[in-house]
Amino acid sequence: MDTPSAASALDVRRLGRVPYAEALALQEDLRTRLGTGASGETVLLLEHPDVITFGRSARADSALLGDAELRRDGYEVFRVNRGGDVTWHGPGQLVGYPILDLRRHGADVHRYLRTLEGVLIDALADFAIAAVRRDGYAGVWLDEKRKIASIGVGLRAWRTLHGFALNVDCDLARFRAIVPCGLAGVEMVSMASVLGCPVELEAVAARVAVGLVKAFA
Amino acid sequence: MPKQIRMPKLSDTMEEGRLIAWRKKVGDAVKRGEVLAEIETDKADMEFEAYTEGTLAQIVVDAGATVPVGTLIAVLRLPGESEDAVAAAQGATTQPQTPAREPQAPAGQAPATAPPRPAPARAPAAPAPARPAAPAQPRAELPPPPPGERVIAHFAADDDRIRATPRARRLAEEKSIDLSEVTGSGPGGSILVADLESYLSQLEGQPPDSEGVRATPLALKMAGERGTDLEAVKGSGPGGRITKSDLLAYWKREHAHSKEREAVMVRGTLQLSQKRKALIRNMVRSKAEAPHFYIQMDVATEALRNLRDALNREAGEKRPRLTYTHLMLKAAALALERHPHVNATYRSEENDIALYDAINIGLAVDVQDELVAPTVKDCQGRTVWQLAEEANSLIQRARMRKLQPADYADGTFTISNLGMFGVDRFYAIITPPQSSILSVSAIAERPVVREGRIEIGQVTTLGLSVDHRVIDGVRAAQFLAEIKRLLEAPRELAQDGHALGS
Numbered sequence: 001m002d003t004p005s006a007a008s009a010l011d012v013r014r015l016g017r018v019p020y021a022e023a024l025a026l027q028e029d030l031r032t033r034l035g036t037g038a039s040g041e042t043v044l045l046l047e048h049p050d051v052i053t054f055g056r057s058a059r060a061d062s063a064l065l066g067d068a069e070l071r072r073d074g075y076e077v078f079r080v081n082r083g084g085d086v087t088w089h090g091p092g093q094l095v096g097y098p099i100l101d102l103r104r105h106g107a108d109v110h111r112y113l114r115t116l117e118g119v120l121i122d123a124l125a126d127f128a129i130a131a132v133r134r135d136g137y138a139g140v141w142l143d144e145k146r147k148i149a150s151i152g153v154g155l156r157a158w159r160t161l162h163g164f165a166l167n168v169d170c171d172l173a174r175f176r177a178i179v180p181c182g183l184a185g186v187e188m189v190s191m192a193s194v195l196g197c198p199v200e201l202e203a204v205a206a207r208v209a210v211g212l213v214k215a216f217a
Numbered sequence: 218m219p220k221q222i223r224m225p226k227l228s229d230t231m232e233e234g235r236l237i238a239w240r241k242k243v244g245d246a247v248k249r250g251e252v253l254a255e256i257e258t259d260k261a262d263m264e265f266e267a268y269t270e271g272t273l274a275q276i277v278v279d280a281g282a283t284v285p286v287g288t289l290i291a292v293l294r295l296p297g298e299s300e301d302a303v304a305a306a307q308g309a310t311t312q313p314q315t316p317a318r319e320p321q322a323p324a325g326q327a328p329a330t331a332p333p334r335p336a337p338a339r340a341p342a343a344p345a346p347a348r349p350a351a352p353a354q355p356r357a358e359l360p361p362p363p364p365g366e367r368v369i370a371h372f373a374a375d376d377d378r379i380r381a382t383p384r385a386r387r388l389a390e391e392k393s394i395d396l397s398e399v400t401g402s403g404p405g406g407s408i409l410v411a412d413l414e415s416y417l418s419q420l421e422g423q424p425p426d427s428e429g430v431r432a433t434p435l436a437l438k439m440a441g442e443r444g445t446d447l448e449a450v451k452g453s454g455p456g457g458r459i460t461k462s463d464l465l466a467y468w469k470r471e472h473a474h475s476k477e478r479e480a481v482m483v484r485g486t487l488q489l490s491q492k493r494k495a496l497i498r499n500m501v502r503s504k505a506e507a508p509h510f511y512i513q514m515d516v517a518t519e520a521l522r523n524l525r526d527a528l529n530r531e532a533g534e535k536r537p538r539l540t541y542t543h544l545m546l547k548a549a550a551l552a553l554e555r556h557p558h559v560n561a562t563y564r565s566e567e568n569d570i571a572l573y574d575a576i577n578i579g580l581a582v583d584v585q586d587e588l589v590a591p592t593v594k595d596c597q598g599r600t601v602w603q604l605a606e607e608a609n610s611l612i613q614r615a616r617m618r619k620l621q622p623a624d625y626a627d628g629t630f631t632i633s634n635l636g637m638f639g640v641d642r643f644y645a646i647i648t649p650p651q652s653s654i655l656s657v658s659a660i661a662e663r664p665v666v667r668e669g670r671i672e673i674g675q676v677t678t679l680g681l682s683v684d685h686r687v688i689d690g691v692r693a694a695q696f697l698a699e700i701k702r703l704l705e706a707p708r709e710l711a712q713d714g715h716a717l718g719s
Contacts, residue, residue: 055260055262056237056238056255056257056262081255082260082262083257083258083259083260083261083262084260103400103401103406107401107405107406108227108228108229108230109227109228109231109258109259109261109263110227110229110230110231110258110261111228111229112261113259113260113261125505128504128505128506128507128508130506138259138260139260151260152260152261153260153262154261154262154263154264155227155261155262155263155264156252156263156264156266157250157264157266158406195508195685195686196685196686197508197685
């Protein structure tokens with residue numbers, strides 16, 4: 001029988017660099033198991049190899065290259081059932097996939113998005129980066145133009161899939177094949193590009209993990 | 218009665234949703250729990266499930282459209298129902314049922330002819346047109362709303378919005394169930410009678426607490442997390458159990474008590490001056506935006522003392538008496554002249570580094586518990602006596618509180634000196650938008666190693682706090698080394714004057 005304390009634990013798993021398809025399958029599996037009570041709430045923290053994913057509201061012109069050209073340039077390409085437009089994942093970017101039952105956290109989609117943003121903003125503050133929310137544009141921003149983290153989630157029966165991607169110390173040129181989030185004129189930045197020095201992904205992951213546990217466990 | 222499917226409210230702040238895609242076609246059989254459509258709000262996609270079995274009879278809102286919460290988006294025909302019933306249900310209400318902000322009659326609609334409804338549905342303020350618009354029927358002919366479980370919003374005592382069907386709400390009242398403890402499985406997380414039944418059966422299986430205190434599993438868990446002793450809490454739930462609401466009310470009372478206690482502990486509060494407010498703002502901004510790093514060097518000060526004494530002896534009454542602060546000021550000015558990249562600032566708007574033309578050095582001064590940093594302007598090319606005169610004048614005016622805003626504006630570098638308070642070493646916080654600050658500590662006799670022997674030497678420790686966006690470690694080290702060199706071999710500090718006749 002599920003005891004209350006077991007239900008409240010959040011299992012944060014640090015994975016290394018995981019191919020997108022593999023991580024997606026793991027998420028789906030965890031979400032199914034969460035639904036049947038076979039496992040509890042989980043967060044996956046990982047990196048992806050170079051990949052471009054299109055959300056359900058991606059516009060046709062959000063990628064500047066066709067799928068074939070993207071693949072030739074070394075990107076994997078996926079179309080996925082999360083909110084948001086197009087985005088890039090790759091080395092040096094901290095990706096987080098919380099698998100949660102939002103009914104345990106207020107059954108409020110917007111509150112969930114704002115909580116994720118808050119966790120990232122708090123973590124960035126610990127690295128002396130003052131980041132903010134932007135009304136109407138989910139994600140974490142430095143100002144009107146510069147975006148440091150993307151958010152996009154998918155829900156089935158209030159159980160979450162997908163999550164966030166925080167640019168820690170990644171090759172920002174890899175964003176150039178797309179119009180991030182379908183927003184022209186947005187500049188993607190990373191913690192390293194803002195601070196002007198290398199940033200350890202591990203250190204950021206540890207900080208983000210603490211924030212997630214505080215927010216959701 | 219056919220089931221009306223409406224745009225769900227997935228968040229208290231959700232006002233409209235976008236229908237991304239229909240997963241079922243008109244005529245498709247739908248089982249409970251099957252995904253009907255995908256809906257997006259903000260950056261979240263929700264797979265929208267059917268919670269009754271039936272046949273998708275009509276799609277009212279096409280994929281791609283954005284409509285207000287509560288808008289009729291489809292009609293589901295329940296097993297055994299006819300097409301006619303569907304037409305009636307579809308015409309019933311195309312307006313959102315969830316109340317929007319301001320009551321306001323939409324233009325072109327006959328007001329006040331609609332029959333009263335059990336749930337007061339106010340018209341939305343300027344509703345976005347549902348696409349495609351459903352055929353409008355005269356409102357006077359509206360059939361009564363469908364019976365059965367319908368979701369309405371409800372404000373519980375603690376203002377937390379809980380959604381439940383009226384039947385579930387009645388049952389909850391009968392059985393003293395705290396609705397905030399029940400997980401809803403209806404649309405938008407609303408609570409159904411079935412949810413209450415499973416909640417109750419869960420309670421029945423719960424073993425009594427070892428100490429005889431009975432609380433719901435959720436309340437037990439919450440109390441455990443906060444270390445609350447349940448003995449002190451009164452229960453109002455099923456069988457006198459302590460519920461989440463009981464616990465929240467208890468905590469609220471306790472919190473009020475602790476505020477009272479806190480008020481007793483505070484002796485008084487201090488009103489913040491404008492300067493203090495500006496300082497708070499600046500220091501927080503500096504630490505949040507400017508990534509500081511720190512270096513320090515020990516400086517032997519015997520030569521500096523000898524120079525100061527010699528200069529003051531020769532100058533007599535004609536010139537201001539030189540202090541270590543004046544000599545530090547001159548040394549910093551010379552070093553900044555030689556290291557122009559330190560006399561610079563990072564500009565986030567332009568995303569560049571601006572090199573300052575002038576060298577304006579602020580001197581942090583404490584005046585009756587207030588910190589000010591009047592600025593000695595245009596230090597380049599001026600003699601130590603000129604700098605000393607201006608510094609003295611500024612400090613004197615600061616003590617008399619006669620400084621004008623222009624006197625502490627436009628600094629490009631700051632010196633903070635806590636030497637007179639016996640501080641051995643420290644690092645000051647950079648004053649934005651400057652990119653470094655020199656921390657000067659006490660000059661003291663310390664054991665020093667010279668040519669393999671331990672001697673007593675006069676030493677001070679200089680600290681430099683640096684904004685890494687502008688200055689890297691090597692450049693910071695070179696700059697501080699320049700100051701150290703100027704102070705340890707200080708003849709240059711007196712040049713351009715004639716006191717030494719050099």
